[in-house]
Amino acid sequence: MILTRFSKGILHSVLAGGALSIAFALTASGQVQTTTKSAPAGAPTHTVKVARGEIVYVSGNSVVIKMEDGTLRHFDNVPDSTTVTVDGKQLNVHQIKPGMKIEKQTITTTTPKMITTVKTVTGTVWQVTPPLSVILTLEDGKNQRFKIPQGQKFNINGEETDAFGLRKGMKIDAQMVVEQPETVVSQQVKLSGTMPPPPPAPKPDVAILILMPVPAAPQAETAAAATSEPAPQKLPKTASDLPLVGLLGAISIALGLALKAVRSCNS
Numbered sequence: 001m002i003l004t005r006f007s008k009g010i011l012h013s014v015l016a017g018g019a020l021s022i023a024f025a026l027t028a029s030g031q032v033q034t035t036t037k038s039a040p041a042g043a044p045t046h047t048v049k050v051a052r053g054e055i056v057y058v059s060g061n062s063v064v065i066k067m068e069d070g071t072l073r074h075f076d077n078v079p080d081s082t083t084v085t086v087d088g089k090q091l092n093v094h095q096i097k098p099g100m101k102i103e104k105q106t107i108t109t110t111t112p113k114m115i116t117t118v119k120t121v122t123g124t125v126w127q128v129t130p131p132l133s134v135i136l137t138l139e140d141g142k143n144q145r146f147k148i149p150q151g152q153k154f155n156i157n158g159e160e161t162d163a164f165g166l167r168k169g170m171k172i173d174a175q176m177v178v179e180q181p182e183t184v185v186s187q188q189v190k191l192s193g194t195m196p197p198p199p200p201a202p203k204p205d206v207a208i209l210i211l212m213p214v215p216a217a218p219q220a221e222t223a224a225a226a227t228s229e230p231a232p233q234k235l236p237k238t239a240s241d242l243p244l245v246g247l248l249g250a251i252s253i254a255l256g257l258a259l260k261a262v263r264s265c266n267s
Contacts, residue, residue, distance in 0.1 A: 032144075037116045041181060044111040051104045061093050065102060084191045091193075099196025107188040112181065119176040121146070130163035136172070 053073070057064035063075045083090040084102065123136030126143055135145045148163050 032119060032121045034120075035118045037118075038113050038182075039116070040111065041114045042112040044109050047108045047110075049106040049108070051106075053102050055096060055098050055100045055102060058093070058096055058098060063093060063096070082191070084193045086193045086195060096193070097196065100193045101196075102191065102193045105190040105192075107190070109186045109188070111184045111186075113184055115180050115182045117176075117178045117180070123172065125166055125168050125170040125172065127168065128163060128166045130166070132163075134163065134166060 051067065053065040053067040055063060056066050056072070061076070061078045061080070063078055065073050065075065067073060078093040080092050080094070083092050084096060084100075085091075086100070121136065121138070121144070123138045123144070125134060126137045127135040131148060131150070133145055133147050135143050137143050153160050153162055
């Protein structure tokens, strides 16, 4: 939109669809002021992409991760500022270990916005080349040339005119307003991980019975002992006849005494 203010009125013009614009051929920071505003043009949308893998190699700032699909991805020169959240702690590339499970979440936020750019200039018409351009004398006395968009219309005191209606000496405040839709995309990356499981504890000590073999005698000595000491065929005679003779004598004496006693009783 272009607003043109004369000494007794204001000229308004609307840029159709925001497609028309005025190009400033010269620059004057003190005379041409530009402001930009951004406003939401709709609800933002969010998408989340998750990738998981296992660290298989770490050396310095170089990391190799095996992804879920089995592919290996090499990340070289990983910054020290990149951290992984593990059990509430932030670990950098020098603190991670092979065997760790890594999960990367990429959150993409897409926000539609309307970008409004406003350029304002104040000056006096010095020369008009309709319908192409107009030269204005600014407040500092310098002249600047401005291109007029094709088909631009001006509203002067309620009457619509084009660039041919501008005259030298008219004081105007020209304002260009351009509205352009824009999509702002932002990403947030979250890295989390879990430490590898500890190695299994060793089994408790179990008593083991160890059998010690008894050394066998040499075969040569065994054979010699068998030949030198043959097994006896009969038991050796170890007793004598004296006890038997004594026993018979005692029995004879006892019989003699018994016969003597019987005779004494009969006489």
